[in-house]
Amino acid sequence: MTAEPRLPVEGDAVLRFAPHTRFRFDEVRQAWIVLAPERLMLPDEQAVEILQLIDGKRAVDNVIDELAGRYDAPRDVIAGDVVKMLQDLVDKKVLRL
Amino acid sequence: MTAVDPPLAMLAELTHRCPLRCPYCSNPLELSRASTELDTETWKRVLGEAAALGVLQVHFSGGEPLVRRDLADLVRHAAEVGLYGNLITSGINLDAGRLAELVEVGLEHVQLSFQDADTRSGDRIAGLPGSQEAKRRAARLVREAGLPLTVNAVVHRQNLDRLGEIIELAVALGADRLEVAHVQYYGWALRNRAALLPSREQLDAATAAVEAARKRLAGVLVIDYVLPDYYAHRPKACMGGWGRRFLNVTPAGKVLPCHAAETLTDLDFPTVAEASLSDIWYRSSAFERFRGTDWMPEPCRSCERREIDWGGCRCQAFALTGDAARTDPACALSLDRELLVGARADADETPPDFVYRQYSATSRRSPELVSLAE
Numbered sequence: 097m098t099a100e101p102r103l104p105v106e107g108d109a110v111l112r113f114a115p116h117t118r119f120r121f122d123e124v125r126q127a128w129i130v131l132a133p134e135r136l137m138l139p140d141e142q143a144v145e146i147l148q149l150i151d152g153k154r155a156v157d158n159v160i161d162e163l164a165g166r167y168d169a170p171r172d173v174i175a176g177d178v179v180k181m182l183q184d185l186v187d188k189k190v191l192r193l
Numbered sequence: 194m195t196a197v198d199p200p201l202a203m204l205a206e207l208t209h210r211c212p213l214r215c216p217y218c219s220n221p222l223e224l225s226r227a228s229t230e231l232d233t234e235t236w237k238r239v240l241g242e243a244a245a246l247g248v249l250q251v252h253f254s255g256g257e258p259l260v261r262r263d264l265a266d267l268v269r270h271a272a273e274v275g276l277y278g279n280l281i282t283s284g285i286n287l288d289a290g291r292l293a294e295l296v297e298v299g300l301e302h303v304q305l306s307f308q309d310a311d312t313r314s315g316d317r318i319a320g321l322p323g324s325q326e327a328k329r330r331a332a333r334l335v336r337e338a339g340l341p342l343t344v345n346a347v348v349h350r351q352n353l354d355r356l357g358e359i360i361e362l363a364v365a366l367g368a369d370r371l372e373v374a375h376v377q378y379y380g381w382a383l384r385n386r387a388a389l390l391p392s393r394e395q396l397d398a399a400t401a402a403v404e405a406a407r408k409r410l411a412g413v414l415v416i417d418y419v420l421p422d423y424y425a426h427r428p429k430a431c432m433g434g435w436g437r438r439f440l441n442v443t444p445a446g447k448v449l450p451c452h453a454a455e456t457l458t459d460l461d462f463p464t465v466a467e468a469s470l471s472d473i474w475y476r477s478s479a480f481e482r483f484r485g486t487d488w489m490p491e492p493c494r495s496c497e498r499r500e501i502d503w504g505g506c507r508c509q510a511f512a513l514t515g516d517a518a519r520t521d522p523a524c525a526l527s528l529d530r531e532l533l534v535g536a537r538a539d540a541d542e543t544p545p546d547f548v549y550r551q552y553s554a555t556s557r558r559s560p561e562l563v564s565l566a567e
Contacts, residue, residue, distance in 0.1 A: 114341075115339065115341070116301045116302055116340065116341050118277065122247070122249065124199055124245075124246070124247035125199065125247060129249060131249055131250060131277040131301075133279065133301065133302035133304075133341040133343055133369065133370065134279075134302070134304070134343050134370055134372065134417070136201055136202065136249055136250055186412060187411055187412050187415070188415055189341075189369050189370070189412075189415060
């Protein structure tokens with residue numbers, strides 16, 4: 097058994113896209129897309145904004161601060177949404193810690 | 194009629210040649226011979242047309258795509274036109290040199306089939322001694338090459354009791370993903386249905402094993418698993434709906450809405466020699482035939498799920514009722530439900546021998562050995 101424990105997305109975690117995962121703009125659809133093994137995602141506007149901040153440098157807390165500033169929205173509401181989405185993408189191996 | 198979106202993915206069936214003889218093979222009963230396969234330049238044109246049409250991912254499949262000597266050329270071309278390239282392989286005869294070449298030209302991912310967790314059973318189902326060991330070796334090579342690995346396990350009556358072991362195998366091989374695919378019954382699988390259809394008890398135990406493993410392995414192994422039609426109440430949105438997301442190009446160049454659609458003998462599918470992929474996708478009568486909801490009979494037509502499951506699988510409807518425009522008998526509301534439910538009764542009897550996949554007697558007039566490219 098070589099299983100490792102689940103990787104929890106926490107405030108100080110720095111996320112990046114997993115190797116062989118592509119986040120790019122598709123000219124045919126005029127939309128952002130995520131291409132990954134056995135996965136193809138068409139993120140909505142909010143998800144695109146979050147993913148555009150995933151650069152392998154920013155911590156999750158900084159991503160949340162940035163978005164909270166942009167929307168003038170309660171930070172804890174944004175934090176809940178962002179962490180939930182990022183954890184899901186880590187579980188799906190689209191993002192890595 | 195709502196606007197038609199571009200396809201998301203293309204299955205490129207480069208060949209029907211394969212070293213394995215799985216009795217549930219998704220290739221048609223009448224297999225294409227090497228002499229009828231599209232050549233390299235035609236495949237490159239098709240890949241270019243696919244990218245321009247909006248296809249994002251190309252799955253190189255077969256048969257066994259590694260038997261094509263031009264596979265690396267095609268993978269390179271796919272990457273150059275912006276397609277995300279995935280190799281769907283048996284892993285037999287995959288060696289480090291060949292894999293390094295494929296990685297070099299831009300392959301992104303490998304999906305490797307396993308027929309079972311048990312070596313003897315795996316070899317028997319694949320119809321090839323030594324296949325299980327070759328697959329383990331192939332999995333190691335893929336991981337050493339740094340490519341993401343998906344293990345694909347087709348499950349049925351004769352291996353479903355070992356699903357827990359198949360999950361452990363995937364973890365031990367370092368797979369990122371395990372795709373557990375219940376056999377779908379048309380073509381070879383329908384011929385072998387009595388040997389393959391699991392019992393309700395087997396299915397319930399397997400489903401419980403998957404649910405437990407998903408919790409335990411969160412972040413380690415992603416498990417894709419859907420309940421099989423024969424024990425479901427609602428049909429699957431086959432390929433996400435006819436002509437909505439997906440197209441398939443056969444070794445001889447026929448363009449299909451799904452890999453089994455050639456079983457629909459009353460439809461005339463165009464080839465890449467006759468029209469561009471774009472023309473075929475947006476304008477061919479075959480792709481229009483079951484697109485959307487206008488074609489639907491009752492109970493589909495007035496069903497609130499008509500744009501969720503899109504009437505289910507046309508191939509299954511045709512295979513069981515002889516009419517591709519019927520509601521998929523996988524739906525509990527189908528008037529033909531008994532055709533599917535009735536088959537469950539056999540799942541407690543001793544299974545008959547497999548009818549292994551093979552080239553038909555008529556096509557044996559020009560003998561040819563299945564050969565693997567080095």
